[in-house]
Amino acid sequence: VSTGTGLAAPDVPERMRRRFARRHLMGRVGLYVLAILAAFCCAGPFLWSAMTATKLKADLFGGDNNPLIYNQEPTVDHVRFLLVDTDFPTFLWNTFWVGALVVVITLLLGLPAAYAISRLNRPWSGPMGIAIFFVYLIPPSLLFLSLTRVVVWLDLYNSTWSLVVIYPTITVPVSTWLLIGFLKALPKDIEEQAMVDGYSRLGAFFRTVVPLLFPGMVAVVVFAFTLAASEFLYALSFISATDEKIVSTGVAQDLILGDVYHWQELQAANILVAVPIAFIFNLFLARFVSGFTMGAVKG
């Protein structure tokens, strides 16, 4: 009897273990299937975009061709045409310098504001943080008409500079919010130590907070630049001259000549812009996430 139970006892956990192992394996397979499916749903249009950009005209528009495969040799002619014979480089350059200036303005305004709100213990700190958060929620579609009039008054209509002036209205609130989050994660003792060592509050800010906040600032730079590069409505409202346009309006409006859509060039432009942004964004994703939660959770 005793030997019988002795044999049965390890048998039950063994069966259980196998059941768990099977369930675990099914879970893993399910996870991979879901992950691939999600990646395909999200990136599928970009795959089509990339294929379009590199297909020959005859292949793309050939009557009975299977559109899902290359029926003829791939080509880079459309990409070359886009980069050499269209205004796309101008759009890219405009986007780039507008983005860079917007980022600088954003940091110059946002960093001191975030520091004042999170560190300089004023009675209005809390409400001010919330107010800045709400400004972020005011959408361009509510303001574009009046801002267009403001841009006309400033004599910046039809100039890329209008975007340099207006885009920080989008980037400053959200960046300040992010920076507040990063500042809250920074121990106060470090600045206090610097002040004990003889620095003034301002000196401590420049010598300890700014260098320690550097990773957070890089994240803010990426975030603000992406926001500026993606904006559409303001750019559409303020600028109609081709050589003053940025990528999102230039590609959507000026690469279409009359009714002729240069689909291959359009799709090439999409890939050339989308892939680098997503790549850099992915590098900083964890940091954005921590910044947003710090700002929100640690009231």
Place this chain on the structure above:
Amino acid sequence: VTETATAPARRTDIAESRTRLADREGFLAWVFLVPTVLYIVALVGVPFFLAIAYAFSDVTTGDPSYDWAGLENFRRVFDDDVFWQSLRNTFVFTLVSMFFIVLLGKVLANILVADFRGKWVVRFLVLLPWTTPVALSSLTWQWLLHSIYSPLDWALFHTGLINTEHVSWLGKEPHALIAVIAVHVWRLVPLAAVIMMVGLLSIPKDIEDAARADGAGYWRRMFEITIPLTFPLIAVAGLFGAIFTFTDAAVVQVLTEGKPTNSTHVLASWSFQRGIDGGDVGQGAVIALFLFPMLLAAAVLILRAVRRMETL
């Protein structure tokens, strides 16, 4: 004697420098904050009230002088069937998108927090719809749903799922709005997933482990632990999605331009059509004004959700 004289003096020195420091903090706070506040007031606050003022004016792009027009713009906007259509579209569009954004965002968040090989690549591909400038991705969708060369139609037709070779998604009445909704959902699900991921990562591991040890299965843990604990963040993700959807003009503007026959306009794109393309700033302002109540409601709800998170 000299010692006893200097000691209290030094003490008052320190006290004085302390108060100077405190003064300086107040001063610094001002100096640090004023530029931002001025900038925001000048280019968000003033334009906001200007937008309200324009709704009661006869301002056009050609004649920008301000004359009071009373409720004239409201009357003309309300007389136009396209306005009511776009108001209806905006709500349909927001509610349907929000439902799918929250649902699929939750699924995607669960995938993204799991550990697996090639996670970096999957995350990169999943982020693409959100990080790509909306005008460009909408162009890609326009091409993907092209009336003649759509690979989607081709695939569906050749697998026998549809029986017409060319659906012409963007040229027909319910299809075009469905396409606009689909593109929005596609674009905002990654953002929702990232927000919800934050919530999933913040659940203490031991709660999950304890529930597992007590024999709670996957769905039980999902509905009795994960969802209640992450509810505030799910709410925030949903409300953000709602705001971005409710107020977005870009997808409609690029994908359909309101076609066919103005049936896919939403408030934001209709406001643009009237106010910039049509040059009637007054009417455009009236239409945009209808975005505000919804926005305010969403903002208040977000604030409550955030408050709830703080008390957790």
